[in-house]
Amino acid sequence: KAGVTQTPRYLIKTRGQQVTLSCSPISGHRSVSWYQQTPGQGLQFLFEYFSETQRNKGNFPGRFSGRQFSNSRSEMNVSTLELGDSALYLCASSPWQATNEKLFFGSGTQLSVL
Amino acid sequence: DAKTTQPPSMDCAEGRAANLPCNHSTISGNEYVYWYRQIHSQGPQYIIHGLKNNETNEMASLIITEDRKSSTLILPHATLRDTAVYYCIVRSNSGGYQKVTFGIGTKLQVIP
Numbered sequence: 001k002a003g004v005t006q007t008p009r010y011l012i013k014t015r016g017q018q019v020t021l022s023c024s025p026i027s028g029h030r031s032v033s034w035y036q037q038t039p040g041q042g043l044q045f046l047f048e049y050f051s052e053t054q055r056n057k058g059n060f061p062g063r064f065s066g067r068q069f070s071n072s073r074s075e076m077n078v079s080t081l082e083l084g085d086s087a088l089y090l091c092a093s094s095p096w097q098a099t100n101e102k103l104f105f106g107s108g109t110q111l112s113v114l
Numbered sequence: 115d116a117k118t119t120q121p122p123s124m125d126c127a128e129g130r131a132a133n134l135p136c137n138h139s140t141i142s143g144n145e146y147v148y149w150y151r152q153i154h155s156q157g158p159q160y161i162i163h164g165l166k167n168n169e170t171n172e173m174a175s176l177i178i179t180e181d182r183k184s185s186t187l188i189l190p191h192a193t194l195r196d197t198a199v200y201y202c203i204v205r206s207n208s209g210g211y212q213k214v215t216f217g218i219g220t221k222l223q224v225i226p
Contacts, residue, residue: 004157033214035216042216042217042218042219043158043201043216043219044216045214045215045216048214088155090157090158092157092158102148102160102163103150103158103160103214104160105150105157105158105159106157107155107156107157108155108156108157110155
């Protein structure tokens with residue numbers, strides 16, 4: 001099985017722009033979650049989608065949004081980019097939402113905001 | 115969600131066992147303990163998980179105390195490739211939805 005695929009791998013944007021990141025989960029996985037990782041804050045939960053519905057959301061401003069499609073692929077969007085949005089954005093998939101399922105992470109998208 | 119506490123960094127000699135502790139004193143009965151590791155600029159990789167019994171797989175062993183308030187990840191023979199940040203997390207389904215809380219992890223440096 002192919003792993004979790006995130007595109008693009010690297011992205012450079014300027015302040016005020018918007019960006020869309022893509023995540024393709026492992027085939028058959030229905031849950032996709034997103035995380036932001038910065039050196040100062042570590043790995044922080046953004047949101048989780050299951051069956052095209054956002055099931056949970058972390059403490060991020062409304063500029064961060066996402067969606068999931070019927071094939072379980074997910075996108076996240078960040079509008080009006082700020083310098084502080086520079087980070088590694090990771091997505092993870094799992095088959096279901098059960099507590100005893102492991103997460104499979106992609107390699108992430110490294111976003112730099114100039 | 116239960117929060118975890120880990121030492122920010124540890125060193126281990128190559129070939130020796132690496133014992134990484136994690137405190138999760140507020141863990142609830144249905145929460146599992148998971149360990150992941152992250153090598154620089156890659157996504158975290160699953161290592162092992164458990165509920166209350168000790169677990170072992172080809173990568174590591176997980177020892178959970180009887181009261182479940184702490185656990186230890188054991189890498190039996192550390193190699194240089196085990197140098198990474200190790201995350202201990204607890205997973206719950208709050209209201210049926212998945213929530214995951216990562217801490218800052220432990221940066222393990224394996225020394226030749």
